[in-house]
Amino acid sequence: MTKNKIKEVAYRQLAEKGYDRATLSSIAKEVGIKTPSIYAFYKSKEDVFMAVYKDLLEDYYSYIKCVIGKIKNSTVKEQLYEILIGLSHYHLTQPEKTQAYTKLAFFLAPTLNSEIQETFSEMEKDLCKLLENTFASGIEKEEIKNQPIEDLIASFLCLMDGIFLELIYYQEDKFKRRLEQVWSIYWNGISKES
Amino acid sequence: MTKNKIKEVAYRQLAEKGYDRATLSSIAKEVGIKTPSIYAFYKSKEDVFMAVYKDLLEDYYSYIKCVIGKIKNSTVKEQLYEILIGLSHYHLTQPEKTQAYTKLAFFLAPTLNSEIQETFSEMEKDLCKLLENTFASGIEKEEIKNQPIEDLIASFLCLMDGIFLELIYYQEDKFKRRLEQVWSIYWNGISKES
Amino acid sequence: MTKNKIKEVAYRQLAEKGYDRATLSSIAKEVGIKTPSIYAFYKSKEDVFMAVYKDLLEDYYSYIKCVIGKIKNSTVKEQLYEILIGLSHYHLTQPEKTQAYTKLAFFLAPTLNSEIQETFSEMEKDLCKLLENTFASGIEKEEIKNQPIEDLIASFLCLMDGIFLELIYYQEDKFKRRLEQVWSIYWNGISKES
């Protein structure tokens, strides 16, 4: 289906060149159609990239839900570690998605339509709820030191953000080593037996 | 001096709209000159933004050196905390600089001329050296648990990166609260008395 | 067809003003379209004039082949004279073509794409072969003094070149008189009965 091909090419070029440089004509060329044909499927350039962004978010959302699902029965330590690993894995195996995501986030950000905004905050909420449960059970099971759950969540999210940035900056090898170092310090910080 | 005014306007528009949308004509208009006049001072659009980037980096560099200078005689805990606060303060008080910086980093990144690359890696080296000393002395003075200094540095840099990202995403109030939460967890993680 | 109209206007303006002064905007204006529309048919200014040049060459080539065809059964004297007259006729009746041709030759010369180069040398080769036959038969039939055919060709080509230049410099009347004078001397020089 041409409509999907357009979206895919758009997302690939977005990752590579950013919104402004991912021209409709360069997208059309890669798809193998003429530029005006795009308008048979999308009503504007913004429309194309809105679709791209929505897809990207949904893909990420479902991946995260999947990761969360898999770790239900592990220890807290394993759970948190798996989240970080899952997150890294997602970006490491499909760096183009990450790049596209980043670029859209930086460029469309102020214009984000409400539907997308919603998906985004829903995602964050889900993740927070999960972390809340995880940390609560960690404290209960005495895997984790007793401390404000809100703080724990904030620090874990910050950890995720830092890791995300380093994902972009560093090569895979270097990144993986850093991830281990960072995780080890972090876990020592919150765990009881430290 | 018009040359500087151009640079300043360029940096402001870069922060606001990004490289592609910060057109020479819109810059000229804001400066109050005609577009071709820009070419009396810079030989191309890229040249203008190279200058902007260089300035940005140097400004940041000198700020960081300044922060580092101020904290020489504090405890390790204070030192680390001051670095985070200093970093945050820089970005919070001049968010435009941060945004400009971010946008240039994403766009010029692969083309960065060598001079800029150098300033950048020099900056990182300086910071690493400082952290190395700080952590080493922290371990020696038994403020910090004995653990690989390299790991400590990695985790602190990751913390900084995470904070940097949240600086962009969150409003100042929310950010400051999160910073405290994150710092508290982090320090607990590495300090001895925890 | 707009594409052809563009080419024709381009060639007329080239003749009149030369490559640099034949701007795309002035061409578009004369064609009755807006400048960017040109890009629907040609991918650059150079591309437009490449097409012009190619046409010009082909037109000239086919004309020359036609002249050559017509004179097969004449005496050698008539043949040579007809070539000069044919050549002059071509340029006199369509001076714009000559001027366009001249201007492109001077401007694109070093950049001439290979296809054009080929047409050009093919044309020269054809003409040389014809002259060779003509002169050979002239000597055989004793219309022409026995002398190196190569020299005869060289001198005839030089004659053509000289005539070509004078075609540009002089008014038609003056030119025609000079042509007769020059031809008479030339023929006396090579013919037997002189």
Added chain:
Amino acid sequence: MTKNKIKEVAYRQLAEKGYDRATLSSIAKEVGIKTPSIYAFYKSKEDVFMAVYKDLLEDYYSYIKCVIGKIKNSTVKEQLYEILIGLSHYHLTQPEKTQAYTKLAFFLAPTLNSEIQETFSEMEKDLCKLLENTFASGIEKEEIKNQPIEDLIASFLCLMDGIFLELIYYQEDKFKRRLEQVWSIYWNGISKES
């Protein structure tokens, strides 16, 4: 003197790139001054190239007068041959001058100011007078067949034009051979003993 340096650079760039591409700024750069400084010596771009053209013509004129002076006491055959050789020598030894000359002739031609026009026709007149004398004496001395002097002049000028064009097209070696061939045929055509 800067004024002369400007003129020289202008002429060199004219030869290389033609009028439109020989920008004042590129001239200034090569001279080692800033563009507006040119206006201290010439009142416009056209003015600069007018001066160039005038110089070129005068230089050529004086050279031709010199050639003419040297051949006063030779045979007619030698005289004519020397003119051709002199002409060729001038262009072969300073091809830049020829190119500049050609380009200006093709581009300024319709605009040539009257002073230059005058020099030009004066030059032609001088040359014609010389040829008239030469041919008259050639006929008198029976070196040349008796034929209208006007025709002889026309054919010799045409020969010169043809040679001039070939000077531009062919490499020096090839050109020299062709010159000999052409001359030999030409002389045979007009001389008595043929």
Added chain:
DNA sequence: CATGAATGAGCCTTCATTCAT
């Protein structure tokens, strides 16, 4: 003399978009 600053005009080109087919 020379130049720094500025500019109006204009060039080639690209882009998103429309519309008739």
Added chain:
DNA sequence: AATGAATGAAGGCTCATTCAT
């Protein structure tokens, strides 16, 4: 569903020229 033709808007850039210093 697709495209050829066309375009308004704009972009980066160069040029000849002016003018105050």
